[in-house]
Amino acid sequence: MEPLASAVSGGELSIWELFWQAGLIVKLVMIGLLGASVWTWAIIIDKTISYNRMRAALNRFEQIFWSGQSLEELYRTLADRKTNGMGSIFVAAMREWKKSFEKGARTPLGLQTRIDKAMDLALTREMERLEGRLGFLATIGSAGPFIGLFGTVIGIMTSFQAIAGSKSTSLAVVAPGIAEALLATAIGLLAAIPAVIAYNKLSSDAGKLGARMEGFADEFSAILSRQIDEKVAQKA
Amino acid sequence: MKTGLSTSLILHAAAIAFGLVTLAAPKAHDAGEVQAFPVDMVTPEEFSQAMQGDKTASVKEKPAPKPTERKDAVLDARNVGENEVDLEDVPKPVAKPVKVETAAAPKVEPAPKPDPKPVEVKQPEPKPEPVAQPEPAPKPEPAPKPDPIAEAITAEATPQENLDFPAELPRPEARPEPPKPAVAKVEEPKKPEKQPEKQAEKKPEKPARETAKAPKQEDLEALTEEVAALLDKRAPAGGGAKRSEQQAAIGTDKPSKAEKLSVSEMDAMRQRLGQCWSIPAGVDDAALLKVSVRFRLDRSGELEARPEVIRGGGSSGAARTAAESAVRAVSKCAPFNLPADKYETWSEVVVNFDPSDMF
Numbered sequence: 001m002e003p004l005a006s007a008v009s010g011g012e013l014s015i016w017e018l019f020w021q022a023g024l025i026v027k028l029v030m031i032g033l034l035g036a037s038v039w040t041w042a043i044i045i046d047k048t049i050s051y052n053r054m055r056a057a058l059n060r061f062e063q064i065f066w067s068g069q070s071l072e073e074l075y076r077t078l079a080d081r082k083t084n085g086m087g088s089i090f091v092a093a094m095r096e097w098k099k100s101f102e103k104g105a106r107t108p109l110g111l112q113t114r115i116d117k118a119m120d121l122a123l124t125r126e127m128e129r130l131e132g133r134l135g136f137l138a139t140i141g142s143a144g145p146f147i148g149l150f151g152t153v154i155g156i157m158t159s160f161q162a163i164a165g166s167k168s169t170s171l172a173v174v175a176p177g178i179a180e181a182l183l184a185t186a187i188g189l190l191a192a193i194p195a196v197i198a199y200n201k202l203s204s205d206a207g208k209l210g211a212r213m214e215g216f217a218d219e220f221s222a223i224l225s226r227q228i229d230e231k232v233a234q235k236a
Numbered sequence: 237m238k239t240g241l242s243t244s245l246i247l248h249a250a251a252i253a254f255g256l257v258t259l260a261a262p263k264a265h266d267a268g269e270v271q272a273f274p275v276d277m278v279t280p281e282e283f284s285q286a287m288q289g290d291k292t293a294s295v296k297e298k299p300a301p302k303p304t305e306r307k308d309a310v311l312d313a314r315n316v317g318e319n320e321v322d323l324e325d326v327p328k329p330v331a332k333p334v335k336v337e338t339a340a341a342p343k344v345e346p347a348p349k350p351d352p353k354p355v356e357v358k359q360p361e362p363k364p365e366p367v368a369q370p371e372p373a374p375k376p377e378p379a380p381k382p383d384p385i386a387e388a389i390t391a392e393a394t395p396q397e398n399l400d401f402p403a404e405l406p407r408p409e410a411r412p413e414p415p416k417p418a419v420a421k422v423e424e425p426k427k428p429e430k431q432p433e434k435q436a437e438k439k440p441e442k443p444a445r446e447t448a449k450a451p452k453q454e455d456l457e458a459l460t461e462e463v464a465a466l467l468d469k470r471a472p473a474g475g476g477a478k479r480s481e482q483q484a485a486i487g488t489d490k491p492s493k494a495e496k497l498s499v500s501e502m503d504a505m506r507q508r509l510g511q512c513w514s515i516p517a518g519v520d521d522a523a524l525l526k527v528s529v530r531f532r533l534d535r536s537g538e539l540e541a542r543p544e545v546i547r548g549g550g551s552s553g554a555a556r557t558a559a560e561s562a563v564r565a566v567s568k569c570a571p572f573n574l575p576a577d578k579y580e581t582w583s584e585v586v587v588n589f590d591p592s593d594m595f
Binding site: 014015016034037038039040041042043044045046047049 | 237239240241243244245247248255256259
């Protein structure tokens with residue numbers, strides 16, 4: 001690219017030329033924003049994929065869970081596997097249940113609270129995984145234009161200083177510096193716009209998934225509570 | 237995360253590459269070359285002053301030449317020519333001048349024709365005579381002898397001086413050539429006639445002419461040029477009449493730089509006259525006091541003659557008094573201090589004396 005750019009140089013205002021003519025700070029800003037854009041898109045793609053997977057997993061798990069299969073069997077199949085979403089909540093609850101009954105819990109009173117806490121913990125972890133890195137999108141969405149603007153201001157400042165030095169007010173002298181400085185804002189907007197849109201979309205998606213998992217946790221907690229009551233009644 | 241990052245990187249690389257190609261270098265605006273040309277603002281006054289004639293121009297008896305007028309063109313004329321009407325056959329106007337020239341040319345030709353022939357006939361005649369009369373007295377013999385010698389001398393002499401003619405004469409032949417195609421019918425018969433003429437002219441005629449005209453070569457040149465002009469059969473070229481190159485017409489007295497008296501100068505003069513003017517007392521009708529006075533001033537501002545009342549100053553006593561007072565006012569103020577460079581504007585002044593206006 002470089003030989004081509006140098007061959008074309010001399011008044012040519014290709015984007016590549018604009019980038020190379022820019023000052024160090026502006027260049028750093030542009031590179032940083034470009035990196036942020038890359039990372040933003042990486043997050044967007046990653047999150048979209050993982051949310052789709054999570055949604056599919058939730059559907060499958062609900063299907064299996066409500067198919068009338070015994071909870072013991074389901075736990076045995078899921079315990080060895082790496083689970084996510086509702087599966088991990090179920091496994092966390094079942095593990096606590098098993099531990100309490102295998103070791104012969106005296107009172108079932110604390111069991112319910114322990115199971116609830118275990119499920120809460122699992123749910124929090126799942127939500128963390130879901131919502132992790134969305135904050136970066138929010139940051140880029142809000143700060144990206146400002147960072148680009150900063151690069152533009154610095155670029156225009158330096159170009160005006162250069163124009164003052166050249167002692168010519170011809171537009172041909174003024175224009176390249178301004179165009180080069182505006183490139184920073186352009187890149188900032190380029191990074192920020194998808195970040196804002198994706199952040200709104202992904203965070204609402206994550207909220208929906210979290211609500212679904214919370215609902216499952218409540219339902220499962222109710223089921224387990226009933227089981228405990230039944231066991232207590234059997235013992236008594 | 238790896239898939240996301242790698243996909244993102246690939247996407248960005250693709251987008252940048254695409255941007256470099258498509259957004260590479262926008263085509264520069266074609267501003268074109270604009271040439272500025274100076275514009276002067278001319279006020280109507282300046283314009284009219286510029287249009288005035290030159291005061292220093294010499295007086296000519298000739299009036300300014302009328303601009304040449306073009307004949308009204310026939311808008312949808314099929315044939316282009318000098319006629320006012322669109323004619324079907326165009327060559328007619330070309331034929332007319334040719335006829336005139338053919339009439340003029342033969343007049344010159346017939347005169348020389350008879351001359352050469354008799355001379356040529358005479359020359360051979362004397363020769364056979366001596367042959368036919370060998371026996372008779374020797375008197376006739378010497379007579380023919382000197383003739384051939386004289387002829388030989390004249391023959392020798394003529395060619396030497398003839399050298400001048402061939403150099404000059406061919407000119408008329410060369411000039412009329414171009415129009416040949418147009419006038420072919422008329423010219424062709426002429427040519428054969430001309431050639432014998434010239435051959436004949438050279439030998440016999442010229443001795444006669446030499447004696448008369450040989451010394452004056454300049455006349456010959458003028459003659460040949462005249463003949464050339466006569467033989468030139470090209471139609472007279474058109475072309476508009478020349479515009480006059482005469483000097484500027486004499487104009488007004490005002491030199492171009494002259495300006496009107498400024499308002500302040502005029503006001504100063506009026507005020508001064510107002511001070512000099514003592515209004516006659518006891519006049520009831522103010523209209524009677526309105527007097528217009530005209531007077532001429534010389535360059536120093538002095539009156540050239542007694543001011544002349546051009547309006548007002550009727551027969552009644554009051555009006556006459558008013559008129560006299562105005563005249564007196566002018567002569568009292570007499571040396572007027574006015575700008576000398578604007579003399580043209582105040583050489584003759586008309587002042588309206590009006591009590592309501594002067595004070």
